[in-house]
Amino acid sequence: MIMVLYPLIYIVSASFSSTKSVISGEMWLWPIEPTLDGYKAVFEHHLIWSGFLNSLFYTVFGTLINVIMTLLAGYPLSRKDLYGKNFIMFLFVFTMFFSGGLIPTYILVKDLGLLDTRWAMLLPGALAVWNVIITRTFFQVTIPDELLEAAKIDGCSDFTFITKIVLPLSAPIIAVISLFYAVGHWNQFFQALIYLKDPQLFPLQLVLRDILVMNEISLEILPDVESAAALEGLREKLKYALVVVASVPLLIVYPFVQRHFVKGVMLGSLKG
Amino acid sequence: MGAVNSKEYVKVELKSVTYVKPREKTTIQKLKQSWRLYVLLILPLVYLALFKYAPMFGAIIAFKDYQVSKGILGSDWVGFKHFLRFFHWYDFWRVMWNTISLSFYQLVASFPLPIILALSINYVKNQFFKKSVQMISYAPHFISVVVMVGMILLFFAPRTGIISNILVLFGFADINWMGKPEYFQSIYVWSGVWQNVGFSCIIYLAALSSIDPSLHEAAVVDGASKLRRIWHIDLPGIMPIAIILLILNFGNMMELGFEKVLLMQNPLNLRTSEVIDTYVYKVGLVSEAANFSYSSAIGLFRNIINLILLLLINRMARKAGQASLW
Numbered sequence: 205m206i207m208v209l210y211p212l213i214y215i216v217s218a219s220f221s222s223t224k225s226v227i228s229g230e231m232w233l234w235p236i237e238p239t240l241d242g243y244k245a246v247f248e249h250h251l252i253w254s255g256f257l258n259s260l261f262y263t264v265f266g267t268l269i270n271v272i273m274t275l276l277a278g279y280p281l282s283r284k285d286l287y288g289k290n291f292i293m294f295l296f297v298f299t300m301f302f303s304g305g306l307i308p309t310y311i312l313v314k315d316l317g318l319l320d321t322r323w324a325m326l327l328p329g330a331l332a333v334w335n336v337i338i339t340r341t342f343f344q345v346t347i348p349d350e351l352l353e354a355a356k357i358d359g360c361s362d363f364t365f366i367t368k369i370v371l372p373l374s375a376p377i378i379a380v381i382s383l384f385y386a387v388g389h390w391n392q393f394f395q396a397l398i399y400l401k402d403p404q405l406f407p408l409q410l411v412l413r414d415i416l417v418m419n420e421i422s423l424e425i426l427p428d429v430e431s432a433a434a435l436e437g438l439r440e441k442l443k444y445a446l447v448v449v450a451s452v453p454l455l456i457v458y459p460f461v462q463r464h465f466v467k468g469v470m471l472g473s474l475k476g
Numbered sequence: 477m478g479a480v481n482s483k484e485y486v487k488v489e490l491k492s493v494t495y496v497k498p499r500e501k502t503t504i505q506k507l508k509q510s511w512r513l514y515v516l517l518i519l520p521l522v523y524l525a526l527f528k529y530a531p532m533f534g535a536i537i538a539f540k541d542y543q544v545s546k547g548i549l550g551s552d553w554v555g556f557k558h559f560l561r562f563f564h565w566y567d568f569w570r571v572m573w574n575t576i577s578l579s580f581y582q583l584v585a586s587f588p589l590p591i592i593l594a595l596s597i598n599y600v601k602n603q604f605f606k607k608s609v610q611m612i613s614y615a616p617h618f619i620s621v622v623v624m625v626g627m628i629l630l631f632f633a634p635r636t637g638i639i640s641n642i643l644v645l646f647g648f649a650d651i652n653w654m655g656k657p658e659y660f661q662s663i664y665v666w667s668g669v670w671q672n673v674g675f676s677c678i679i680y681l682a683a684l685s686s687i688d689p690s691l692h693e694a695a696v697v698d699g700a701s702k703l704r705r706i707w708h709i710d711l712p713g714i715m716p717i718a719i720i721l722l723i724l725n726f727g728n729m730m731e732l733g734f735e736k737v738l739l740m741q742n743p744l745n746l747r748t749s750e751v752i753d754t755y756v757y758k759v760g761l762v763s764e765a766a767n768f769s770y771s772s773a774i775g776l777f778r779n780i781i782n783l784i785l786l787l788l789i790n791r792m793a794r795k796a797g798q799a800s801l802w
Contacts, residue, residue, distance in 0.1 A: 211627065211670070212615070277520035280513035287506035292517065295524060302783050304531025305775030306753075307760040307768050311548070312531050330523050362512035391620030394735050398761055409622045413739065416626030443630055447623050454618045462614060466678050 252446070254404060255411035262325045262407055263389040270385040271378060273331040278339030278377075279370060284349065300333045306398075313399060324399035325392070325407070332388075335381045342377040343370070379464045390454060412450055416443055538773035551769075558773035567750070575751040575778075578737075582665045583725055589673050591718065594680035595706055610681075613674025625739040628667055629654065655744035664740060664749075679721070680714050687713040719793055726789045752778045 280286055281293055303309075309328065318324040347370060355365050393409035400406060507514070538558055540551040562568060593613070600606045619627075632639050632653035639653065653659050687709065695705050734753040741749045752774060760771030 211631065273520055273523060276516045280510075280517050283510070283513060285506075286510055286513050287503065292521070295521070299524060299528040301786055302532070302779055303528065304533070304535040305772055305779060306756055307772040307775060308531035308534030308537065309527070310761065311534055311537075311542075311768065312527070328527050330527070331520055336520075362510065366516075387618060391618075391622075393620070393622050394738075398757075409620055412620075412622045412626065416622065416629065443626060447626055447630070450623050451619050455615060458615065458618055459611065462611065466682075 251403060251406070251411045252408070252449075255406050255408035258405060259390060259408040261322070262392070263386050266326050266329070266389040267382050267385045269326055269330050270332070270335075271382055274335050274339050274381055275371075275374070275378070277331065277336045279343055279366060281336070282340045282343035282347070283352075296333045296336055310398060319399055320401050320405070322405060325395055325405075328395065328399075329388075329392075332385070335384055339377055339381060342374070342380075346373060376464070376467065379461075380467055383461050383464055387454065408450060412446060415446060535772055535776050537769050538776045540769055542769040542772075554769075558770045559777060561770060562774050562777065570747075571750050571752055571755055574748055575753075578661055578664065578751060581661055582668060583722075585665045586669050586672065586676070587718075587722060587725070589669060590676035591680055591714065593673055594677040594684060594714075595710060597677065597681060598684045598710070599702065610674070614678070615674070616671045617675035619671065621735045621739060624667065624671060625736060628663060628740065632663065652744075654740070654742060657745045657747040657749070660740065660745040660748045664736065668736070676721075679717060683714040683717045684710060723786070723789050723793055726785055 277296070281289060281296075283289070286292075313319060313324055313328060318327065351369065352365065355369060360368070391409060392407065393413055396405075396407050396410045397413070400410070534548055537548055537551065539553060539555060540548075541554050541557075542548065542551045546552075597606060597609060600609070616624075634640055634652045634655075640651070643651065651659075653663065691709050692705060695709060700708070734751070734757075737749060737751055738754050738757065741754060756771050756775045756778070759767055759774065
């Protein structure tokens with residue numbers, strides 16, 4: 205419990221403390237000599253801003269595509285009367301266990317001309333089979349066959365049934381899979397790493413990687429530094445502040461949506 | 477609306493007249509009957525074909541010398557050349573060993589802890605405490621890989637990181653954690669456990685809550701201790717799910733942590749941190765003389781091993797009379 209919590213608190217405190225106290229180990233739980241320098245540096249960094257907006261874009265539109273695709277696949281597969289259902293399901297599930305691999309996928313994206321466009325972030329992951337399975341299970345459980353039969357007798361076609369009955373009933377599952385997808389998009393960095401070259405398109409995670417992991421902070425973004433030591437110090441602070449800034453959006457939303465996540469995991473286990 | 481209704485009504489009437497003896501419908505009829513559902517499936521299936529099955533077909537470049545100008549089909553066949561090159565590579569065994577030991581370490585370390593956590597949460601009576609424990613332990617799951625690795629680097633940084641500071645405080649020598657190959661695997665695995673233990677226990681909690689409470693009541697009446705109840709009631713109750721998760725983890729064991737490994741890698745710890753996936757990535761996309769075919773061959777080799785592993789484990793689980801994936 206404390207083991208889980210402590211690193212989180214430490215990061216937040218460190219981001220507010222003065223560099224000296226963090227580096228020397230004086231600061232261990234609560235902030236010492238609180239400052240906002242780290243955050244100032246974060247918000248003055250133009251790539252972080254554009255990264256933030258890009259991530260937002262990818263998350264919103266990516267999730268939209270994902271949800272539509274997943275519903276399109278999930279509903280028909282939940283229907284018992286769909287001829288060839290098992291075969292189609294196999295086509296889906298097989299891709300969970302075997303794939304062409306990194307390079308063939310890369311060549312494909314390149315040949316489609318998606319390289320270095322926003323589409324490269326949206327299309328290759330337009331659908332996750334695991335979420336299709338969850339959705340399918342949800343429909344199987346919540347929409348009884350009798351409902352469909354009754355609607356059919358009343359002269360309802362599949363399309364009308366879907367728009368009038370299935371969709372209104374599927375709000376919970378849409379919430380669940382949107383969350384799964386949105387978190388995935390927000391945290392996605394590898395696709396961006398291999399498909400994107402233009403820094404203007406970079407999502408936040410890729411910008412973060414350059415700063416946190418590769419330690420590449422361009423000097424001009426750090427304001428009025430007198431010495432190399434101060435520069436080093438500001439760098440470290442910037443990192444702590446960045447960690448906080450990057451995680452906060454998810455952690456703020458998280459307590460409200462946690463319920464749905466739990467539900468989603470349970471739906472997954474139902475079939476699994 | 478009314479017109480449509482009456483039409484449908486007539487149809488139903490007709491059906492009941494013609495099919496006095498219910499007959500099996502032909503395939504065509506079945507297809508026709510639910511054509512609307514197939515229409516819905518078109519987009520997802522196109523996606524699968526394009527982004528999943530086309531790359532599988534594209535993987536044949538592993539048996540060719542891929543040249544951009546000639547394309548996938550036009551390039552020359554070279555048989556198993558790239559596979560042999562990989563097997564004879566001087567670092568082949570080391571990379572294989574790194575991959576296998578890392579995933580095995582991870583599997584063993586991350587399997588029992590969520591179960592233990594779930595069992596203990598399950599016995600907490602205080603609802604508020606229970607909820608907050610759950611809340612906090614799920615939270616790290618949502619931290620992205622990049623941020624996670626950033627945190628690791630900050631904590632384990634020599635001189636400035638908190639771990640170094642604590643060590644120095646107690647009079648130990650400072651260690652460059654990320655630069656020592658022997659620590660790489662442990663840092664990787666245990667940070668992963670830290671991040672995911674809470675989230676993985678959700679599924680066990682669900683399984684535990686579905687255990688019939690009368691079993692527990694009966695056991696309490698018979699004077700069974702908590703430990704006995706855990707051992708004889710709870711554990712058998714969550715066993716099927718545990719085994720399925722284990723199978724799934726085995727199936728994914730060679731790919732999941734790739735991004736994290738890549739991010740945690742540095743020239744100093746390369747000796748233990750180079751795994752098949754990172755090597756595929758480097759050969760295919762990073763190195764100056766990017767070799768698509770060689771890289772695909774290694775990737776394909778790994779995927780096939782993965783598939784075989786999964787099938788084997790699943791069969792073993794089925795033989796042992798436990799749940800299986802299919």
